[in-house]
Amino acid sequence: MDLTGLLGPSRPLPMRVRPVGGESTGSFxxxxxxxxxxDLASFLARVGQGQASQDPEQVEKYPQYTEMMVNAAGRTYLSVLSGLDVGLLQRALPSLADDRLLPGTGPAVWQWPWEAESGHLVPWCALCGHRRRVGERVWLMSADSWRLCGRHLRWTDDSRSTDPEAVSVAALSECVAAHRDRLRLQRRFKSAGEELFADAFQVMYQWWAFAPDTLVWVQRAWTAGLEARSARAVPLVVFPEAVKLAWLMLRFEQAGLRTPQDRGRWLVLVQRQADVWDIDFAAGKNALLQWLERHSRPAAAGDSAVGTGRRQLVLAERHNRIAVRAGSLQQRSCMPSL
Incomplete structure (x- = not known):
C-alpha cells in the first residue's frame, strides 16, 4: 500500500531545480x-490528492493554459520534494503565497484549473533562460498579459503563440526608451506611478480602438512582425504613447489644479503631444475626458499613500475608489476595460 499521499514525502528528489522569480507553480x-x-502523473502522485488527475497528459501538454494550486500541506510537500525552504518557494512562486493557497488544513490537495485565476501565464525570455542555464521553457505568473525583457529586448505575452513566441523590440527604439521611462516612473512614484501608467494604458487601448489604422501604430506592428490589427499587437504598439501619457497625467496630478479651465488646458497640452506623436487626438478625446472626470477631485483628506520615507503622491479621490493597488493593469486603473 502506497502511503505517500497520506504521510507525505520524507526526502527531496535526487535532482534539484531552482525556481525562477515569478514562475508559475505548474512550470516549476x-x-x-x-x-x-x-512524468506529471508520477510526480503528482507524490504531492497529495488532487483534481484533474484524470487527465495529467493534457495538463502536461498545455502548460500555457493552466496553473497548479495547492493547499498548505501541498506546499509543504513541494518544499520537501524540491529540497527548498517554504519561504524561498513562496518568494519565487506567486501562486504559493498564503492568500493564494487552496483552503483546508487536512491532507495535501492540489488542483489544476484550466484558467489561471491570479494572473497571466507569460513565457520567460528564452535568452534569460540560456543565461541562467535553464534549457526548458519557463512560464511566469504575470499580473499583466505581457512582459518586456529590458536585457534582451524581447516582448513575450500570453497569446500562447509560437509564431513568434517572443517579439524582438531591438528595432523599436521608442519601445525600449518607454520601458526605461516606465521603470523610472515606478521607482520615483511607487504605486501612484504604476496606477497612472495603468490609466494611460487603458486610455491608449480605447484610442487605438477608434483609430487602429494610425500609421505609426501600423508601422510599429509591422516592424515587430505582427499583424497590425491583431490583439497581440495592441499592447506593444501603444506602449510608447501610454508611458508618455502617464507622465502627462502625473503632471496634472502634481499641479493639483482641477477647475474646468485647468482640465481644458491639460487637454490642449495632450493635443499638442498627439500632434507630435502623429496620432489623431479626436480619436482619444472621449477617453481623456472620462479620465479627467474621474480625476476631477483631489484625494480625500483621509487618503494616504503606501510606502515610507518621503511623501508619496496620492491620486484623485474617485480614482482611489475604483482602482486597486495590485493585480492587472485593468485592475490598477480607474478606466473601464474594452
Missing part, C-alpha cells in the same frame, strides 16, 4: 519532475 513542478525522470 514540470521542470522538477522532468529533471528526475518523472
Amino acid at each position: 513542478v514540470r521542470r522538477l519532475g522532468r529533471a528526475n525522470g518523472l
